[in-house]
Amino acid sequence: LHTLTSAFEETAPIYAGADLNAFTMTGELADIFPSRDAGVAALLDEISSRFPGETLIYAGRSGFVGAEQAARLSADVASANWHATASLVAKLAGDALFVDMGSTTTDIIAIKNGAIANDGYTDAGRLLSGELVYTGFTRTFLFGVASSAPVRGRLTPLMNEYFASIADAHRILGVLDEKDDRHASADGKEKTIDGSIARLARMIGRDAAELTLPEW
Template sequence: MPNGKTIIAGFDIGGAHLKVARVENGRVVAAASVAMPLWQGLDKLDAALRETASLYAGSDLNAFTMTGELADIFPSRDEGVAALLGQISSHFPDGEKLIYAGRSGFVGVNRAAALPGDVASANWHATASLAARLAGNALFVDMGSTTTDIIPVRDGAVASQGYTDAERLSTGELVYTGFTRTFLFGVASSAPVRGQMTPLMNEYFASIADAHRILGVLDEADDKLTSADGREKTVAGSTARLARMVGRDAADLSPREWRDIAAWFSEQQLRMVHDAAFRVAGTLPEDAPIVAAGTGRRQIKRLAARMGRRFFDLADIIPAGDAVRGEASNAGPATAIALLAGAVS
């Protein structure tokens, strides 16, 4: 590695999770995502950093990106960026630190403080940049717990139309739906119950994680926050929560009927992503594959089949040990930050 930086830790400070990846001699050797409900206070970041301390122990360089500035404990994004930079400086007073400022590249903490618009929510740009280097031309799609990024990459570079959240929402490059945390009424306003379209109760009784759990496609390790009612994360518990959304109890319908309703919600989510991906992919060659990252890679594989494009999992093309590939993809921005920082340090 350049300048002897053999151990690099990448951090993605989100609003709901902290993701950390450890790179040694250019390969990802460990990665993790831990629950961090930042809206409850900055002490949640303190706890998450303590929990992941083994991943960055002895690092030569620590590199950071963030979306946590969106948490509503901060009056504005700029103030959120400033607060998180302060936390980084406090937790890592010594050693080399780099902040990812997206279109402005890696910068020091002081320079980052003067570029809040570039630093804020730039994690998507990091992962897309890594995908661009590895795939050349592709539609990069990262579905996490809360959001889905849909980014065209051409000739080894990010080719997005938008940069800020506001811009990317309008271009279809950011879709506010994810594999676990999304409210069910965020993907549909009604659901078919015994042949009748039933309006949903506009209440947070259940999440999309419940639908995916009922369908048997959810890795429980990916659902790190509490359920809507704070009760058990089981098929029975998820069915009870789903039933409330349509004004019923779990005993009212058969398990097969509840699976059909769960499949409806998963399909509605996929259609949202498909609509946006169809728009974004129009700028790419027909043979450009879809490269997927995040906990929702199963949905993205379905998307690729629907769009008639080849599918590649970022986990399969990053330099990493086989045992850590899946978690490294789940923690995509942290993985990307660590690998990209190694290339410039």
């Protein structure tokens, strides 16, 4: 939680003196918490102790509520950030397909007549409905995207190891904005095309020099 405390302190100039603070939550699934309910409770405690004035918590389908009520609505508060963004899009667009890709996951939400037309709500429900896809733009483990890849005309299995991430593939393809890659590389080494190729090579049991740049 010291990381959250540091983040609050770093952003203090932004919210200092505000008459109203509103929060949407994602983070209760962090492995420092024994359960989602415990995570919600701990994060609400952090918010309440730091923001003693008027504070609202976004509880998704229950709307904005006070911190005390939010503690009783942990299932609605937990990971409601997707619902907040999709609700805003619904108000602005009316009918839409909302797709939000982060570093780890992608939300795919139907919006109809100015409202979210979702099948799932919780992470578990959205995983089942396909509205939460565990593929992101930078952190995703390559084996989670494809189990094999064509290498010199032969379909080659990828190693089930964290030798490279999807950020490496995007960097090699030239579609990665480096500002979006906020996590360490799989081997902790440089975030360059050469570095990414070296990591990708390990996924198929090779060295970088064994294939040409266009092949990678």
